[in-house]
Structures are given as C-alpha cells and as structure tokens.
Amino acid sequence: MQRTEKGFKLYKEGELVYLQASVLAASGFVDHAFSTRRGGCSSGAFASLNTGFHVGDSRENVRQNRRIFFEKFNYDYRFIVSSNQVHGTNLKVFDQSNCGEGALPLTARAECDALVTAEPGLPLAAYSADCQLIYFASWQKKPVVALAHAGWRGTLSGIGGKVVCYLKEHFSAHPESIFVALGPAVCRNCYKIDHQAAAQFQSAGWDNSAYMDPAGKGEWNLDLSTINAEQLLQAGVREKNMARNYWCTSCYPELFYSYRREKGITGRMIGFISISTT
Template identity: 35%
Template sequence: MSFSLISGKKNNLWIGKFSIFPEDCFVHGISTRYGGVSHGAFDSLNLGLHVEDDADAVKQNRDIFFEGLGLSKGSGVTCQQVHGDRIAVVSREQAGRGMYDYSTSIPDVDALVTNVPELPLMLFFADCTPILLADPVTKAIGVAHGGWKGTVASIARKTVQRMVEEYGCNPRNILAGIGPAIGPCCYEVGDEVVHQFTDAFPEFIQDILTNEAGSNRLNLAKANRLQLIQAGLEDNNIDMAGVCTSCNNRQFFSYRGDKGRTGRIAAVLSIR
C-alpha cells in the first residue's frame, strides 16, 4: 500500500492517490496546493468557499480538480463541516449541493455516505484528518472529516457503522485511506484535549498521545486508524498517507503551519 502524488498533466496539478482503492470501482483523490488560480494566502488550488478567497477563483479551482480526476464538473456534494459527528446519507437528488454556493452545502454534518454511482463526495481540510472509506462488495462509500473534536466523538467509527446500517456493508470488506493531516511532530494540544481523548479512548491513549518536555502531542491519523480497526476493518485494509500538513505546508494547506489564514485541500471519492 502507498500514498503518492500523481501529476494531473495540466496546470501543474498534482493529486494524492492511495494504491488501496481499485481504480475500476472508484475514483478518488486528495488535492494539493498546486494547479489552481487563487492568489496570496490561498495560492493556488484553494478548494474552500468559506475562507475569504475569491469565490469565482474557488469555483474555477473545483472545476480544475474535478477535470483532473475525470469527474463531471459541479457533480459533487459537500457539507458544512462543523467539527461534529453527524453523518448524512446522500441521494442522487442532492448532486451539486455546495459545489458552487457554500450556503447550499448539506448543513451541520461532518461525514457523507452514498451508494449512488457517479456522485462524488467532497470534504475539505487544512490539518484535520481526511478519512475515505470504500466497500468494493456493496459499492458503497463514505468520506469523513476528522478534526480533534470529530475524532474524539468517533466520527470514523460512526461512519463505518452508518455504512453497515444503510448498505449492509461488512466492515472486513471496507477499504480505507487516511489522508495528509497534522502530525504529532507539530500537533501540540492542551490539557482539555488530553482529558477528552483519555476519557474517550483509554484502551489506546498511550498509542496516540505522547508528552515530550512537558508538551502533549496528539497523533490524529493514528487515532482514526485505531477507531477503524475497532469498527471491524482489517488492519491491512487501511492505507495511511503518513504526511504532516504542517511540516509540508508548501504542498498542503495547513491552518497551524500558515498561522490561521490559508486555503483548504479536498478529499474526493466517487463510485464509477
């Protein structure tokens, strides 16, 4: 298994890909900063409509990214991402929601699931953890936003459970990709966060939290991986990018690395 950046051929576009997802079943990609038309703090492929970038530039960036993935422009679905644990089941009728107008995004949810072919799910990130889930047996997918609040609320595990409930997925068949996110090298957290994670995950807190010279460091990506294993996924069905967005903020937007004013990368997953 591996995660690598693939050239989009046009516009200096580069797309992150996981080897675990079969290309004949699914279309997926993680965007980088490269290949767009935005400027300044949002240079250049900012895909977030909610970060004070020029809206027309963001719309053009989304079209560039979808074209690079071979997806129909404007065909995706997005949500508002409020750092919670609610999950929306997406139908064909919701195609296009949030693609060009943030106010039409599905409100108050942080994960999307569907079994509708050619209906791309798209979520946005700048240090939080992208979680992509795909079941090649039932042809169902999910994408989740794992910030610290969503992670401590078990958004990854709950998204798997929703796929089981809605589509009859067997967790042992589900493939997962955990995308670039802030790593423990850069993610210092306060006592409030430490206490919440200790209460939520006493069984593996030692694996995700370290203390170095009085500094608490949290491994968000690993916390989500362990949640997926708890949910029944096979360990060898989980692919990890292993890339810190803060360390690599020239490649990926990073809220911490860019001091709070930055764009958003996107994770997209669709059924062929």
C-alpha cells in the same frame, strides 16, 4: 517524496499535483483523490489550488480551482456534493436529489461531517487543512462510498468507527471488506492540543504514548492519524484494506495548506470519492 504503497501516493500532471490511495484505486469501482495546493490560480496565502469558498479567497478563483481539479477526474465541479462541516459525527446519505449541494458558495444544506452515497457518479467532497479526511468504499450487495472529516473532536467521538458501523447496518458492508484510506493530516510533532482537550482523550482511553505525549507548557502532542487508524481496526477494518497516512500537512508547506502552521490564514485542500460509472 514517495511513501509506502499502502498510503497515498503523489501524482503530477502538468502543474496539477494530487494524491491517490492504492488501496482505493485497486478496488476497481471508485474514483477518488486528495488535492494539494499545486496547480490552481489563487495567490498569496491561498496559492494556488485553494478549494474553500469560506476562507477569504476570491470566489471566482475557487470556482476555477474546483473546475481544474474535478476536470482531471472527468467530473463537473458543479455537480459534487458537500456539507457544512461542523466537527461533529452526524452522517447523511446523499442521492441524485442532492446533486450540486455545496458545489457553489452557500449551497451546502447538510450539517454533517460524514457523507455516504450508494449513487454511482455522485462525488462526495470534503475540505481540510490539517484535519483528516477518511475515505470508505465497499461492494457487498451493492457499492457504497463514504467520506468523513475528522479533526480532534471528530476523532475523539470516533467518527471513523461510526461510519463503519453505519455501512454495516444499512448497506450490508462487512467491516472486513471495507477499503479505507486516511488522508494527509497534521502529524503528531506538529499538532498540539491544550490540557482540556487532552484530558478528554485521556478519559476516552487514549492515554498512551502511542497516541499522545506531553509537549510542555500544559500542551500535548496528539497523533490524530494513529488514533483514527486504531478506531477503524477496532471497528473491524482489516489492516490490509487500510491506507494509513504518511503525509503531514504542516511539514510540507510546498504541497499542503495547514491551518495550524499558517495560524488560520490559509486555503483548503479537497478530497472526493464516488462510485465510478465506467
């Protein structure tokens, strides 16, 4: 199951299985990972490393799963930061005053799908099961990292490019120096959108077989990962600094939760990125 060096690679340590992107690891100043469903304590539809509190799993199991995952990377799960993800393009900059927001149930305050921080040691976290998490890291005048959550609405609104523009304007991060990694997400063969959503992508200029094609019955297959990658390139990110996605969350049920595949009854993977303090 190893994919190209340019994408996310799978790592196994005991029961825990997670992924990291070489392009981010090689940057030398960030900690990051994307979880799989392996190595946790949840059962049934949530087996086993479910990290979402809001999906119907036991809260105690989710806390334990988060603890297991973040301990691997020497972080305390109680001090991560995450938001209420609303499929928008709002962005928020977090600092130490936000430490722990979203770590425990009902503690997230921000409603946004893009998180940014220049604070070393503050892990930004987001959740997904088919949607794409996009990781950003840059060190020009100072280090900055970001994490975006892109389902079809976020992708349609160009959330990846918006984060690149924001980092450029507010953190002097030149797009050509930003490292970007596209997390595991549902592939085009597994992802169908309805006619109305497809019409919005068509009018936004994505009406091309490289990005979408008819799936019959008024539905369309949509290639979220390729559209996100194209938007990032258009924003000035260099191909050599970008880890593309080669993993489908729906095609690998032994590794990933998939909202579409499981018709909504499933867990969530977690992704995080932080500026390393070591």
